Amino acid sequence: MPDNLRSQAITQGVARSPNRAMLRAVGFGDEDFTKPIVGLASGFSTITPCNMGIGGLAVRAEAGLRSAGAMPQVFGTITISDGISMGTEGMRYSLVSREVIADSIETVCNGQSLDGVLAIGGCDKNMPGAMIAMARLNIPAIFVYGGTIKPGHYNDRDLTVVSSFEAVGQYSAGRIDEAELTAIEKHACPGAGSCGGMFTANTMSSAFEAMGMSLMYSSTMAAEDAEKADSAEKSALALVEAIRQQILPSHILTRKAFENAITVIMAVGGSTNSVLHLLAIARAIGVELTLDDFEEIRGRVPVLCDLKPSGRYVATDLHKAGGIPQVMKILLAHGLLHGDALTITGKTVAELLNEIPDEASADQDVIRPWNNPMYAQGHLAILKGNLAEEGSVAKITGVKTPKITGPARVFESEEDCLAAILDGKIQAGDIIVIRYEGPKGGPGMREMLAPTSAIIGAGLGDSVGLITDGRFSGGTYGMVVGHVAPEAAVGGAIALVQEGDSITIDAPARKLNLNISEAELAERRAAWQPRAPRYSKGVLGKYAKLVSSSSIGAVTDLNLF
Numbered sequence: 001m002p003d004n005l006r007s008q009a010i011t012q013g014v015a016r017s018p019n020r021a022m023l024r025a026v027g028f029g030d031e032d033f034t035k036p037i038v039g040l041a042s043g044f045s046t047i048t049p050c051n052m053g054i055g056g057l058a059v060r061a062e063a064g065l066r067s068a069g070a071m072p073q074v075f076g077t078i079t080i081s082d083g084i085s086m087g088t089e090g091m092r093y094s095l096v097s098r099e100v101i102a103d104s105i106e107t108v109c110n111g112q113s114l115d116g117v118l119a120i121g122g123c124d125k126n127m128p129g130a131m132i133a134m135a136r137l138n139i140p141a142i143f144v145y146g147g148t149i150k151p152g153h154y155n156d157r158d159l160t161v162v163s164s165f166e167a168v169g170q171y172s173a174g175r176i177d178e179a180e181l182t183a184i185e186k187h188a189c190p191g192a193g194s195c196g197g198m199f200t201a202n203t204m205s206s207a208f209e210a211m212g213m214s215l216m217y218s219s220t221m222a223a224e225d226a227e228k229a230d231s232a233e234k235s236a237l238a239l240v241e242a243i244r245q246q247i248l249p250s251h252i253l254t255r256k257a258f259e260n261a262i263t264v265i266m267a268v269g270g271s272t273n274s275v276l277h278l279l280a281i282a283r284a285i286g287v288e289l290t291l292d293d294f295e296e297i298r299g300r301v302p303v304l305c306d307l308k309p310s311g312r313y314v315a316t317d318l319h320k321a322g323g324i325p326q327v328m329k330i331l332l333a334h335g336l337l338h339g340d341a342l343t344i345t346g347k348t349v350a351e352l353l354n355e356i357p358d359e360a361s362a363d364q365d366v367i368r369p370w371n372n373p374m375y376a377q378g379h380l381a382i383l384k385g386n387l388a389e390e391g392s393v394a395k396i397t398g399v400k401t402p403k404i405t406g407p408a409r410v411f412e413s414e415e416d417c418l419a420a421i422l423d424g425k426i427q428a429g430d431i432i433v434i435r436y437e438g439p440k441g442g443p444g445m446r447e448m449l450a451p452t453s454a455i456i457g458a459g460l461g462d463s464v465g466l467i468t469d470g471r472f473s474g475g476t477y478g479m480v481v482g483h484v485a486p487e488a489a490v491g492g493a494i495a496l497v498q499e500g501d502s503i504t505i506d507a508p509a510r511k512l513n514l515n516i517s518e519a520e521l522a523e524r525r526a527a528w529q530p531r532a533p534r535y536s537k538g539v540l541g542k543y544a545k546l547v548s549s550s551s552i553g554a555v556t557d558l559n560l561f
Contacts, residue, residue: 119144
């Protein structure tokens, strides 16, 4: 082992007696004090199916760390379920939990002078929270994904949690009856694992695999399959070797790694939330990354995978077709990946992909051939204009009406908007505006899955636009634009929109504009007054005070002094 282990200050220091006595109480013997002490941050929780299988993975990872000559120290970190809190006041805590997770892992690892960290997470914010902590700590680290859920089945079709949300809209529109609504609810989520489509959890696990911070193939494994536990143990062995070689996150999380991650996200049709999270991780590790980088990469990367929410297949289907490594090899073969980027294994991306074929097998259609992609360019576009001077994020592929101009239907909260949709008050051609749901204004930047699913369920997905300073679930699709910045709470133009104003969403031109004169806009801005914060104390009060714009990742440690 290297002679610069951080834990040696505790285990071999001059005034070591009290420190070692405490460690003996948790199982250290004489021979263990020279071993690296490795944190095992477990997101195990029965709060959500995403995390309920993580306890078993932690046991396997702990055994792997011990067998490789390390001393594992297991500690817990939090999670909340986006799917359960969706559409409620509790959803305000979702993005906040990313910061709590990052802070908790950083606190334990630095407070106990740990030599490395293995984090296991399942739900959406576990992953970016852990990676932000790893970037801050810059000690050898690896992420283990808790695994994806297997699809539910009903009437010969695969279901995901989004199916349940869309069924609510279908029921409200009279398109299905209560018996079918209940049947979909009962069959949508059959067991442990994170939401099954290329939603936020599977998007971020894929990104971390592409970046080299997780083992190859691990991001699309099912939570309940034996190979997932095997992968957790192999990850532990890889981490101990990385400690020996002192391979640090700063060696892996380079500009090339972020470009590889964005490229893969575009190719698999990943979640809009990945933009927010990669910006935050890049800031934590000190890599310059902006919204414009996403747009630049989008222009040269095709969408290769036919995955939900807008496609046909789920993550387990992608796994059977070759997983993220097969997607990466296609991209590498066509000059779109940095093959020389380092991974946690000590090998480069190109070395790990060496024996994978340049094209996916012809006996599947989850991963499309290079010459017949789903879409010629990436799906996550950055829209700017007088409604989003700093930028906004939209999924633009598969949208039948990529440009829409219509009257604004303004709502001051998600709940008010959802009620209007379910009451049939939204018509084709309308452009919904949901504001004061941004990082500060929410606070917490809630996801709008309930209203967007209700729009789809009501059959309005191709004829109604929606813009918000909040976020979207990875399960959202349609003509929707989120992360509008500056947000309403700080006086962004979205706060100045009035009912009936003409708004244009122009995806091909990457424009988002309020169609009023500059003079009128200036007059409204001069008359605008900030609202009192919804929360003035507690975690939401602190978050609202500290959080930055979504255009730079909604981070909470920017310019603290």
